[in-house]
Amino acid sequence: MDEQPRLMHSHGVGMAGHPGLAPHMQDGATAADGEARKQDIGDILQQIMTITDQSLDEAQARKHALNCHRMKPALFNVLCEIKEKTVLSIRGAQEEEPPDAQLMRLDNMLLAEGVSGPEKGGGSAAAAAAAAAAGGAGSDNSAEHSDYRAKLSQIRQIYHTELEKYEQACNEFTTHVMNLLREQSRTRPISPKEIERMVSIIHRKFSSIQMQLKQSTCEAVMILRSRFLDARRKRRNFNKQATEILNEYFYSHLSNPYPSEEAKEELAKKCSITVSQVSSASAVTAPSRVSNWFGNKRIRYKKNIGKFQEEANMYAAKTAVNAANASAHGSQANSPSTPNSAGSAGSFNMSNSGDLFMSVQSLNGDSYQGAQVGANVQSQVDTLRHVISQTGGYSDGLAASQMYSPQGINANGGWQDATTPSSVTSPTEGPGSVHSDTSN
DNA sequence: ATGTATGATTTGCG
DNA sequence: CGCAAATCATACAT
Numbered sequence: 001m002d003e004q005p006r007l008m009h010s011h012g013v014g015m016a017g018h019p020g021l022a023p024h025m026q027d028g029a030t031a032a033d034g035e036a037r038k039q040d041i042g043d044i045l046q047q048i049m050t051i052t053d054q055s056l057d058e059a060q061a062r063k064h065a066l067n068c069h070r071m072k073p074a075l076f077n078v079l080c081e082i083k084e085k086t087v088l089s090i091r092g093a094q095e096e097e098p099p100d101a102q103l104m105r106l107d108n109m110l111l112a113e114g115v116s117g118p119e120k121g122g123g124s125a126a127a128a129a130a131a132a133a134a135g136g137a138g139s140d141n142s143a144e145h146s147d148y149r150a151k152l153s154q155i156r157q158i159y160h161t162e163l164e165k166y167e168q169a170c171n172e173f174t175t176h177v178m179n180l181l182r183e184q185s186r187t188r189p190i191s192p193k194e195i196e197r198m199v200s201i202i203h204r205k206f207s208s209i210q211m212q213l214k215q216s217t218c219e220a221v222m223i224l225r226s227r228f229l230d231a232r233r234k235r236r237n238f239n240k241q242a243t244e245i246l247n248e249y250f251y252s253h254l255s256n257p258y259p260s261e262e263a264k265e266e267l268a269k270k271c272s273i274t275v276s277q278v279s280s281a282s283a284v285t286a287p288s289r290v291s292n293w294f295g296n297k298r299i300r301y302k303k304n305i306g307k308f309q310e311e312a313n314m315y316a317a318k319t320a321v322n323a324a325n326a327s328a329h330g331s332q333a334n335s336p337s338t339p340n341s342a343g344s345a346g347s348f349n350m351s352n353s354g355d356l357f358m359s360v361q362s363l364n365g366d367s368y369q370g371a372q373v374g375a376n377v378q379s380q381v382d383t384l385r386h387v388i389s390q391t392g393g394y395s396d397g398l399a400a401s402q403m404y405s406p407q408g409i410n411a412n413g414g415w416q417d418a419t420t421p422s423s424v425t426s427p428t429e430g431p432g433s434v435h436s437d438t439s440n
Numbered sequence: 441a442t443g444t445a446t447g448a449t450t451t452g453c454g
Numbered sequence: 455c456g457c458a459a460a461t462c463a464t465a466c467a468t
Binding site: 293 | 445448449
Binding site: 235236237258291295298299302303 | 456457458459460463464465466
């Protein structure tokens, strides 16, 4: 209470110096009793200041009396104005509310993911679109996607309920505070503007909570996406037939194992048909999977030719057999330089002819050319089988490399450069000048 | 559990 | 944009 005089003084001065005071004071008053009024006000202030000294009942009564005082509205108006001035000058600067890029981003993302925005129908459609866009590599959608969608809608539901809850809480709190302030405005000077400001403060607080909600929802969606749509996680090996087909192509085009787009398509069709891998997306996906396969195969073959020796021999034999059968069946006078590779699409025959010839040749260690294809297929097959069974136990790349020698490839296509691993390379040039294929 | 095989992705080049 | 190389992450075998 010791500062009571100062306060009173300052108030008094404030009022006295306030131009806005005049209208309030002039309601039917003469200048003569202005002094009396001033005294009156002084009394009122005095009472306000001492209110805490009084007992509750006393205070209540006093409050009521004050409330009923005819000067009360005027006084409050003045106080409000003063407050307005000071508070505004303090707060005015930080009142600015930037559009908030962060929030915009979150909103956009949620919208894009189909979490926020229109309900069920549009939402799940957006989700499906997002899924399709993200799952470019594909995989069978139906099961995965429904699962994904289920989880996403779960997230969406949580998000919406939480949002609603926040909204409701915000409204409740706001109205509560507003009521409180309105109530209090009867007993202390509170301007409507202040209430407004308070409301906006509350809204800001709640919207920051909302932002957190949005952020964590975004995170959840991201996690969900990475878990469900990352094709890597859903990797599934090709089945046996598919690998067979691909390998056949690879080894029969060893000099140039780069299937064209059409070839990839063809292979993809063949593989996925055999796989009976339904999945609508595979139409777009399959060729790229084939590309992946060839990319991996090339690199891995090159990296360790020895390891692929057996496989190479096997497929070479297989192709040879196929070729033999095909040409035998066809009963055409096959020119030796162009044995058909039955396993591959027609458009590649030209480029593969050399490979097939070479592989068979080196398998036999003799000129395949001499044994005319149609002549005794069976014996050739036997020979090949024999060779293969001999090769079976190989673990040493160097020895094996002579069976199915990669150097021919070097001479031929050169797709593996000079980077052939040391163990495998045997500098001997291809026996009898390998038919470099005359493709194109 | 551990190691290997393998499909997919990333990175960098031309 | 396709490729090689490195890398990741899973499927599969032991």
